[in-house]
Amino acid sequence: MAYCKFQADQLFTGYRFLDGPHTLVTDEKGTILDMITGKADDSTQRFSGILMPGHVNTHCHLELSHLRNRILPGQGLTRFISSVMQLPQPEQQERAQHMASADREMYRNGIVATGDISNGPYSMEQKAKSAIRWYNFLEIINLDEAKAEEQVERYRRMEDEFMRALPPGSATALSPHAIYSVSPRTFALINENTGGKTVTIHNQECADEDELFIKGKGSFIDFYSSIGRHSLPFPVSGKSSIRTWLPYFNNGQTIVLVHNTYMPEEDIIFANTYALQNGLQLIYCLCPNANQYIEESLPPVDLFVKHNCTVALGTDSYGSNGQLSITREMAAIHKSFPHIEIATLLQWATLNGAKALQWENDIGRFEKGRRPGVVLLQNDLSASQRVI
Secondary structure, three states: OOEEEOOEEEEEOOEEOOOOOOEEEEEEOEEEEEEEOOOOOOOEOOOOOOEEOOOOEEOOHHHHHOOOOOOOOOOOHHHHHHHHHHOOOOOOOHHHHHHOOOOOOHHHHHHEEEEEEEOOOOHHHHHOOOOOOEEEEEEEEEEOOHHHHHHHHHHHHHHHHHHHHOOOOOEEEEEEEEEEHEEEHHHHHHHHOOOOEEEEEEEOOOOHOOOOOHHHHHHHHHHHHHHOOOOOOHHHHHOOOOHHHHHHOOOOOOOEEEEEEOOOHHHHHHHHHHHHHOOOOEEEEEEEEHHHHOOOOOOOOHHHHOOOOOOOEEOOOOOHHHHHHHHHHHHHHHHOOOOOOOOHHHHHHOOOOHOOOOOOOOOOOOOOOOOOOOOOOOOOOOOOEEEE
């Protein structure tokens, strides 16, 4: 067996930094064999920076990779959605070229696993040959209550297609896009079909999302009118959006709440309490660069820390981000919240993302027998690269 030895300024395990110099030992495929205390020997590759497990991108839209530099920033969420809908759909060959480029960038930056939104089969071929492991969230958008069964059955067939096309170790789950784009019956059917799985949902990405369900007002009313719809897919509840949709889930799911840009403290407390009482696991996925691009705002990161939330990181798509790099997401948080410890950010980028996708037994941490990938992160969080 060939051995690989690596040492850097610091070694982060997925949980913490190790004190003093340590050498990480792997086989030629990256399986962790040991972590040895002491200075490097002549057979050790020495780096400047931080050695850490491979990054997990908990939220991405690979199939939207063709949107790079095509949507103006700072428009707000409803105009962003309208822009995505109005742009012409590319031919599959063009879409495939952009997806391949995005896949390569994520791999180079050290991403080993991705929770990816899929609205169609467009990304299957790229994922089948990718070196990244994919959890495919088959995102259902259905405003029509009467078509709930039909739409869910359509996505169940797509789920079968994904599982046949992708290598062992991949995963799929039906998921709702957001409370403002999915009917009540559709939510109930998704709950029935996802017991024990990880599902994801865009949550409180803009202030108007809450206004829609509390008061029946805001920019979503104009958005619905623009697409010819004159009734809401969900009745006004008088409650915030998460208090409206979360009670539809009670089937042992891990739920990845994405963005959470306008989530108040009382809703964090509500969500965590509901999850504890109903056997759910909540993951709060932050995509700060996309939040700044679309809404020119950042989520209340300190509140998630205060309430011991499990936080993970995502990139969103090229439509709302100039790069697909978990390192750049960490750097964005560090710039605005410098008091949050680097070790905390690194855990969000690794172990917590692995927990979100229920792959923490394989990736996200350095432990003997695991193969999480090895990434070199610059000490100033400016860049990262895959080592093995």
